Every structure is written in structure tokens, then in C-alpha cells.
Amino acid sequence: MITIENLSKRYETDTGYSDWILRNINLQIPSNVNVGLIGKNGAGKSTLIRLIGGLDTPSTGKITVDSRISWPMNFQGGMKGNLTGKQNAKFILRIHGIPEHELPEKLEFAQQYSELGKAFDDKINTYSSGMKSRLNFSLSLAFDFNVYLADEILSVGDAAFRKKITNSFLGENRSKNLILVSHNEATLLQMCEAGIYVKDGGAIWFDNIRDALKAYGGAR
């Protein structure tokens, strides 16, 4: 369960404060559903994901997370270009406190799942964005997170890989859940049960993603 209370966020800029990006949001995100986060560009979806992921601090209000939560996965960042995929993976496992003797097993998993093969030992600079996000995603699956924060990352990767991810996050007895930012209606309908529509600094919860998409579609 992720509880968001009276959350507001604006950025400090060089000339003072920005406008409110998010204003007075109260939400409870249950742990047993996949949630799609929708809204226009610049509505504050990524800001909300960053706040939930603990990368940024709210201007007011607070966020309580009582489950293990991944880092917000997106295209940019998360990797150091002049190191190999494996070195990056090792680094990320270590900063998350994985003991040294569990590293080989987790690295093996990431290599297998991402289907990078030999490229795992190449520098990240040589990776395509699809390969980078495959590695990023596979690595996060090597941890037992309860909630995965995915910012647009599912829209890359080929069909086969998308299907594999889908299988990990669907099904009856799953222990993992997604909070997914996406502009792709098909992906959202396939992956998510519930939805959050971010609009004008507010966030509206829908138990059914279809209703959320309908509200969003109506506003467009």
C-alpha cells in the first residue's frame, strides 16, 4: 500500500518557485493491482513517479510506502556509459545491499532475462535504447520488489520481450505489481487493472483502467 497524503509539489527554480505541478493529492494505491498512470505531457506523471520512488521530496504532505519499491525505471540514466552492462549490474546490486555471494546468481538472471547474451560484457555506450531498458528492467526483476515503477519503459523492446514482461506482471498468484506511465492505450489495457488520471495538478483514482482512459479520452 502506498499512501499519499496532502501531497503538493513545486520546484525551486533560479528565479523563485515554479507553479504547482501537483496540488493537494490524496491517494491510496493498493499493492495488489497494476496501476496505469495517464495524463497529458507535462501533467506531472513523471514527477509523481519520482516522488513515490523517493528521488525527490514533496514540497508539502507525505508519502508512506509499506512495501519494497523499485527505482523509477525510464530511458535516461540508471547506467554509466563507460562501464559494461555487467559492471553496471553489479554496482546496482551492491548499492541495494545484495551480499557478495548472491551476486553471480542475480547477474546470471539479469543476463538470461534480458537476452543480452554476449553484449552483457560490452560497454553501455554501445547499447541501443532498447537494450538499455531491457537490462534495466531485467535487473529490477532480479530483486524481490513488490512494486515496480516504470516510466514509459515498456514501450521499447521487441514484441517477444514485452510478452515476457507481461507474463511476469499478470497472472493470479503474482507478488509483483506495476505502476506504469504510458501513452499507449493497448499496453495500459493489457497490463493494468486500475488507473490514475493526472490532470491540472490533481490525481483521480479509477478502479478500472477503462474508466480512467475514458475520462482522459473525453478530456482530449
Place this chain on the structure above:
Amino acid sequence: MPWFWIIFEPLSHVLVWLLIHTYLNIRFVPGVDVVTFFISGLLGIIMFREVVMNGMNAVSAYAGLLSYRQIKPVDCVIIRAVFRGFVIMMASIIFFTVAASIGRQAVPNEPLTVLIAYFLIWVLGLGLGMILSVIVRFMPKIQSIVTVTLRVMYFTSGAIIPITYIPNPIKEYMMMNPLAHGFESIHGGFFSAYPPAQGTSLMYLASGAVVTLFIGLFLQYHMSHRLLSK
């Protein structure tokens, strides 16, 4: 290739200064080994410059890794300073070993003074790196000012010039710089024959280093959210 530069960069500085020195046939401080004098000073000032410059640019260099909440901007500055310090330490071991093996006076007279002085110069660089990594986020142009200032420091902090022999009004200004106290202590610690400039005090350097470090930590603590956003 990086391994080559670890040795070659300081080596090129040392060679250039030895060449100038030999060519101009300058009479040096009696009883002081000129090779060791340049090596000890140049390695110190290069370390300082590298720690400051790398610290200043650390946050943008590691921007990708800030998407993990475990990593704070200050970590990037610290790890770069540690890395640079380590690299220079490796180079120093090689330089002084080689100097000693060709019969130069490369073993310090007071090793502890020398080690403490190097360490304090490193701490000063780390503190400045922390401060500048915050400032550079708001004023990117400051980088060129820092580059020029470091260039001036290279010549005026006593790394390659015996400050004792500088005439008085200028000497007093030079000794306001904490780095000068560091390099005078290093050279005084290496050679019993070298007279450090009057008023040389490791405490002065230590105070400067600690104050700088705490200002750096204060800025990092209060401004790190600004470095993270965007």
C-alpha cells in the same frame, strides 16, 4: 591508456620544470634536491587540481546514477575525490621509488609532516569540490573562473617556488593561501636544509580545510534536492 596518463601527466610537468631549471641554471636552495622538490610539489598541486575539478563536475558526470535513491550528489563528489587521491598516491609511490633508486634524496626527513600536509591538501580539495558542485549547478560559467584560479594557484601556492625567498610584501600575501602552508610544510618535511617561510603552520591549513569541508557538507545537505531535481 588511462594507466599511461597516470604516470605521464605528472611526469611531463616534472620534466618541463627540471628543463627550465637546468637551462636557466638557477641557483637553488643549498642542500635541497631539486628533483624531489619538484616531484613533491607538482604531485601535490596536481592532486589538488584534479580533486577540485573532478568534484565540481561530479554531479553531472554521474547524473545517470542519481536515479537510485541510495545515491546522493555528495557521494559522487566523495568517490571522485577518493579515486583521484588514490591515483595520485599510486603515481607518488612510483615517482619517489624511481627518484630514490637513481640516488636522489627522496625519503622525507619528517614523513609524518609530509603525509599530514598531503592529506590536508586533499581535504581542502574535497571541501572545495563539494562547494563548487553546488555552485556550478546555478552558475555553470563559474567553471572557467575556477580553471583560471587553479592555474594561478599552480604558480603561487609554493608547489614549485620556495616561498622563503620571495620578498616580503608578496610573501605575506602568498602565505594567506592555506595551500602555501601545505607546500612549505611538505618541502620542509622532506629536507632538513629547507627553511619553510616564516609563519608556516599546518594548523592554518587544517583550519582552512575543515572550515571548507563543513561549508561543503552544509551546502550539500541543504541544496542536494536542488541538484537532484531537473
